[in-house]
C-alpha cells in the first residue's frame with residue numbers, strides 16, 4: 001500500500017514540477033518554431049541559467065543577451081517559474097500591447113510578504129489604484145520636485161564627506177533613502193532610527209533579507225508555495241522570526257510617525273496646512289483623509305494604506321535609484337574619458353555651486369550618458385511579473401489563465417533591428433539629432449516602463465541621479481577597484497557588485 005502511495009506521490013510531484021509547465025511550453029515551441037526560444041529548467045526555470053551566467057561570465061544576463069542576439073527572430077522566450085509557464089516577451093510589439101492592456105495582467109507580488117506594499121500604488125489595481133495615482137501625482141509635479149532640490153544637494157554633500165565610501169551601494173542608498181524619507185515625512189522623520197539603525201539603512205537591508213530568504217532558502221520557498229504568504233509566520237525558523245520581528249518594529253515606528261503628524265495637522269490652521277501640503281507626500285495624503293473625515297465619509301483614518309504607501313515609495317524609489325547611480329559610477333570608472341567630458345560639462349555650467357533646477361535640462365551630455373547606461377544595464381531589466389487573468393488571444397499567442405508573463409526591457413535595446421552597434425557603449429549616439437532608435441514603436445527603450453502604469457517617480461529619479469552624479473564627479477575621481485572582480489549580478493535589481501568595486505579619490 002505504502003509503495004503505491006509513494007509511487008503516486010512521486011508521479012504527482014513529477015507532473016507538477018516537470019509536465020505541468022513543460023507541456024504547454026513545448027506546444028508553444030512547436031507552434032512558433034524559430035520565433036520562440038525554449039529555456040526550461042525544473043523549478044528554477046530561467047533563474048538557473050541566469051545564475052550560471054553570473055558564475056561563468058560574471059554577468060547575470062550575459063548568456064541570455066548572447067542567445068537573444070544570435071537569434072534575432074525570437075519574439076518570445078518560453079521558460080517556467082516553479083510549476084507555472086512563464087512567457088517573457090522580447091519583441092517590442094508584444095511589449096507594447098501588454099503595456100497598453102495592463103488591466104488584463106495583475107501584478108504578481110514578488111516580495112510575497114503581507115502588509116508591506118500590497119496596498120500601495122505599486123501593487124493595487126482598478127479603482128483603488130486610480131485614486132492613489134491621482135492623489136500621489138500631486139507630490140510629483142515639477143514644482144514639488146523643484147522644491148526638494150536644496151534638500152537633495154544638502155544630503156549628497158553631507159554624505160560625500162561623512163561616508164567612508166568603501167561600500168558604494170550603502171553610500172548611495174543612504175542618500176536615495178534619505179531623499180524618499182524626507183520627501184514623504186518632511187522634518188518629522190529627521191534622525192529616524194529603526195531597530196537601532198538609521199531608518200533608510202534598516203529598510204534597505206530588511207527588503208534585501210526578505211528577498212534573499214524568499215529566493216535562496218528552499219524551506220521558505222516550499223512553505224510559501226504551500227501556505228501562501230502566511231508561511232512566514234507558521235513554523236518559522238530563527239531567521240524568519242527575526243525578519244518578522246523587524247517588520248513589526250518597522251510598521252510600528254512608521255505608524256507612530258503618521259500618528260504624530262495627524263495630531264500636528266489637526267492642530268494647524270488651514271492656511272498653514274496648505275503651505276505644508278507643498279512639502280511632503282504624507283501631508284497630501286493626510287489632508288485628503290482628514291477632509292473625508294470632516295465630510296463624514298470616513299470615521300477614522302485608516303493607517304494601513306498610508307503606511308504601505310510610504311513603504312511602497314521607499315521600496316520603489318530607493319534601491320532603483322541607488323543601483324542605477326552606482327551603475328553610472330561604474331561606467332564612469334570604466335570610461336575615464338567620458339568622466340572627464342562630464343566633469344567639463346558640469347564645471348562649464350555651474351562651477352562649484354549647488355545644482356539648480358535650471359541646470360538640469362542643460363546637462364545634455366550627462367543626460368545622454370544616463371540614457372546609454374539605462375540601455376545596457378537598466379536595473380529594472382523588466383517591470384513586475386504579471387499573471388494572465390483569463391484565457392485570451394494575445395496577438396498570435398493563446399495565453400492561459402494563471403500563466404506568468406513579463407515584458408523584457410533589456411532585449412529590444414541590444415538588437416541590430418533597433419540600434420547600430422548595439423553592444424558598444426557609446427553615449428554620443430543619443431546626442432545626434434537623428435534619434436538613436438531605429439524602427440521604434442515607442443516601446444523599444446522604456447527604462448521606466450510605459451503606458452498608464454509607468455513609473456510615477458521617473459522625474460524624481462532622474463533629478464536625483466543628476467544631482468548625485470554632479471557632486472560626486474566634481475569632488476572625486478572615480479575608478480575601478482583593481483583588487484576585486486567587477487560583476488553584474490542580482491539583488492532583486494540588476495546591478496554592479498561587489499559593493500567595494502569603486503574607489504573615490506578626492507580631486508585637487
Ligand code: HEM
Nearest residue numbers: 122316317320321324380383384448449453455456457461
Ligand atoms: C532609476 C530609478 C527608477 C527606475 C529604473 C524605475 C522603474 C520603474 C518601472 C519600470 C516601473 C513600472 C513597474 C511595472 O509596471 O511593473 C516603475 C513603477 C513605479 N515606480 Fe519607479 N523607477 C525608479 C525610481 C522611482 C522613484 C524614485 C520612485 C518614487 C519615489 C518610484 C516609484 C514608482 C511607483 C510608485 C511605481 C508604480 C506606479 C504605478 O503602478 O502606477 N520609482 N518604476
